[in-house]
Amino acid sequence: MGRRKSEQGxxxxxxxxxxxxxxxxxxxxIAAVLDLSWVRxxxxxxxxxxxxxxxxxxxxxxxxxxxxxxxxxxxxxLCREVQVNLAYRWFCGLGIEDKIxxxxxxxxxxxxxxxxxxxxxxxxxxxxAACIRAGLVGGEGFAVDASLIAADANKCRSKPCAxxxxxxxxxKTAERAVQDYLATLGDPAWGGASFATPKFIAPAxxxxxxxxxxxxxxxxxxADNYLIDVKFGIIMDVEASRAIRQAxxxxxxxxxxxxxxxxxxxxxxxxxxxxxxAAPNLHFLVDQKNIAPHIPVIDKSQRDDGTFSREDFIYDExxxxxxxxxxxxxxxxxxxxxxxGDGMVSYFARTADCRGCPLKPKCCAKSPSxxxxxxxxxxxxxxxxxxxxxxxxxxxxRDRKKVEMLFAHLKRILRMGRLRLRGPAxxxxxxxxxxxxxxxxxxxxxxxxxxxxxxxxxx
Numbered sequence: 001m002g003r004r005k006s007e008q009g010x011x012x013x014x015x016x017x018x019x020x021x022x023x024x025x026x027x028x029x030i031a032a033v034l035d036l037s038w039v040r041x042x043x044x045x046x047x048x049x050x051x052x053x054x055x056x057x058x059x060x061x062x063x064x065x066x067x068x069x070x071x072x073x074x075x076x077x078l079c080r081e082v083q084v085n086l087a088y089r090w091f092c093g094l095g096i097e098d099k100i101x102x103x104x105x106x107x108x109x110x111x112x113x114x115x116x117x118x119x120x121x122x123x124x125x126x127x128x129a130a131c132i133r134a135g136l137v138g139g140e141g142f143a144v145d146a147s148l149i150a151a152d153a154n155k156c157r158s159k160p161c162a163x164x165x166x167x168x169x170x171x172k173t174a175e176r177a178v179q180d181y182l183a184t185l186g187d188p189a190w191g192g193a194s195f196a197t198p199k200f201i202a203p204a205x206x207x208x209x210x211x212x213x214x215x216x217x218x219x220x221x222x223a224d225n226y227l228i229d230v231k232f233g234i235i236m237d238v239e240a241s242r243a244i245r246q247a248x249x250x251x252x253x254x255x256x257x258x259x260x261x262x263x264x265x266x267x268x269x270x271x272x273x274x275x276x277x278a279a280p281n282l283h284f285l286v287d288q289k290n291i292a293p294h295i296p297v298i299d300k301s302q303r304d305d306g307t308f309s310r311e312d313f314i315y316d317e318x319x320x321x322x323x324x325x326x327x328x329x330x331x332x333x334x335x336x337x338x339x340x341g342d343g344m345v346s347y348f349a350r351t352a353d354c355r356g357c358p359l360k361p362k363c364c365a366k367s368p369s370x371x372x373x374x375x376x377x378x379x380x381x382x383x384x385x386x387x388x389x390x391x392x393x394x395x396x397x398r399d400r401k402k403v404e405m406l407f408a409h410l411k412r413i414l415r416m417g418r419l420r421l422r423g424p425a426x427x428x429x430x431x432x433x434x435x436x437x438x439x440x441x442x443x444x445x446x447x448x449x450x451x452x453x454x455x456x457x458x459x
Contacts, residue, residue: 017090027091029444030069033130036061042122046113055101060109061123062092063101068437071415073430075103110429111176120432124238125262127439131234132263136446138231142267143400144255144276146223146241146248147407148213150418151427153202153220158210164201177423181207184424189239189254193247205422209243222419222427223248226406226435227255230271230399232446233406236263238435240427245275252276253284256291269294269387271396279343282384283377293384294396301373308363310372321347322372324363328353330372347372410434 021028039058047054066088067078082088083100094100114120131137171182185191190207198210202220212218225248227237237255241247252272260266269292270285277298285291301310313330314323322330330347354360354369364370375381387393410416416434419427 015096017086017096021087021090025087026069026441026444027066027087029448030440031091033443033447034062034065034440035126035130036123038126039119043113043117043119046117055105055109057109057113057119059092059094060101060106061119064106064433065123065436065440066091068414068433069440071413073415073420075106079103115425120429120436124432124436124439127436127443128234128236128263131232131439131443132265134443134447136232136234136443137229137236137265139229139265140268141230141271141396141399142227142236142256142259142269143230143271143403144225144227144252145272145400145403145407146225146251146275147410148211148221148243149224149411149416149427149431151202151205151208151220151222152419152422153205153208155200155219157204158200158202158220161197161199161201164203166206175204175422177205177207177426178203180423180425181205188250189241189247190424193242193250194244196244207242207424207427208422211243213243222424223251224407224410224427224431224434225251225255226403227252227259228403228406229267230396230402232442233402234442235406235435235439236265238431240424240431249276249278249281253281256289267291269396271295271400273400274298277384279375279377279381282380286380286383287377292387293380294387294393295384296388297381297384299381306362307365308359308370310374313372315374315378322374324349324359324370326353326357326359328357330370343376344373345376347374406438409438414438 036058039061040056043057063078063082066082067073067075070081072078072081079100079102082092082094086096089096089098128137166182169178169182171179174182181190184207187193199218200210200220202208202210205220208220208222210218211221221243223241223243225239225241226235228235236259239251239255241251256266256270266289271294274296277293277295279298282293282295282297285293285295303309308325312325315321316323319329320332324330328349330349333346333348349364349370351369354364357363414434414437416430419430421427421430
């Protein structure tokens with residue numbers, strides 16, 4: 001049985017950090033696909049020419065990305081892990097004796113230099129561009145969805161909406177999250193998304209939405225919106241918004257336009273769930289963007305009482321009228337189309353035609369004549385209905401699960417079940433970093449395994 005020898009320590013040590021990091025460690029694969037050589041030149045204008053040299057911005061960005069890739073979202077814990085983990089030191093370009101930045105430096109950089117420049121949006125776009133060059137983006141079909149992430153807000157410290165007023169906020173003394181809330185009141189993804197007042201408000205984070213959408217105990221949350229390419233599940237864009245349907249739909253339109261502007265990519269078809277099946281959104285996709293919507297239509301015209309539904313009537317596009325099952329004409333009302341405020345146009349049958357009609361009991365038994373309502377964007381809804389009857393629609397419904405898998409990966413593997421930062425800017429910061437981490441993991445894995453052989457690979 002051997003015994004450890006306690007001899008005098010060596011005077012000189014030869015230590016090769018490159019040699020101790022295993023070749024199959026994930027940091028090596030990620031380092032091979034991550035290029036941050038442009039960061040210093042990009043941020044040069046945000047640093048002073050005099051004074052004490054700051055911490056290298058590339059080092060801080062590498063550490064933050066490392067934390068989200070390996071689910072270390074606490075900056076204190078991240079500094080401790082980099083201090084003791086040799087693989088993390090190698091990834092960050094630190095030697096065995098180099099000093100680790102203090103955790104407070106991340107907070108100052110995030111709230112000052114990085115906040116003004118939005119450098120992480122640039123990092124995200126460059127990672128997506130690397131995925132495009134690697135052939136991981138098909139560009140033909142996209143999927144969009146949103147997932148609720150709990151905000152850093154406590155129900156016990158919230159106030160009923162009737163007891164809280166925005167007029168009580170002093171912008172000069174308000175915290176940063178409250179200032180972000182005030183700055184986004186007119187944004188379509190935030191305050192302008194809906195004027196409906198929630199039941200409770202969190203004074204520390206007023207932008208967080210009180211929601212019971214999960215049909216469980218209500219909580220304060222933000223919506224994390226993903227636009228992905230369905231070929232390999234690459235996240236093409238990410239956007240934070242209020243946790244309400246109108247804001248999520250608006251965020252999807254923003255991401256589609258931004259992806260087209262940034263990368264020159266516009267999908268041929270888009271798959272989403274019923275929340276995106278409202279007529280204005282379908283009009284945006286079909287008439288403005290020429291994108292085929294593989295989306296279930298939100299339609300409440302179907303009747304379940306045995307009487308005729310709207311689909312039993314034939315629409316005559318030439319004369320802008322409906323033809324009833326008995327062959328009578330329902331002309332359009334004389335009002336301006338869409339003047340009701342809900343985008344609906346009414347078509348009324350003549351009372352004389354309905355009075356003696358043998359089909360009246362199955363059409364309008366309780367009213368003197370039949371009325372049909374048609375949306376001003378009904379043509380776009382008809383396009384979505386026609387697509388839903390095609391064989392390709394069945395496949396795209398399965399492709400939509402790829403974005404749901406990314407959200408499951410986000411919450412279970414990257415452990416983002418709750419935000420650590422407050423305010424719209426804090427939510428966007430965390431969501432962008434998480435999307436960078438997910439794309440890097442996918443890019444690193446599919447770079448090691450060629451796409452043809454890893455078509456079903458999941459990061």
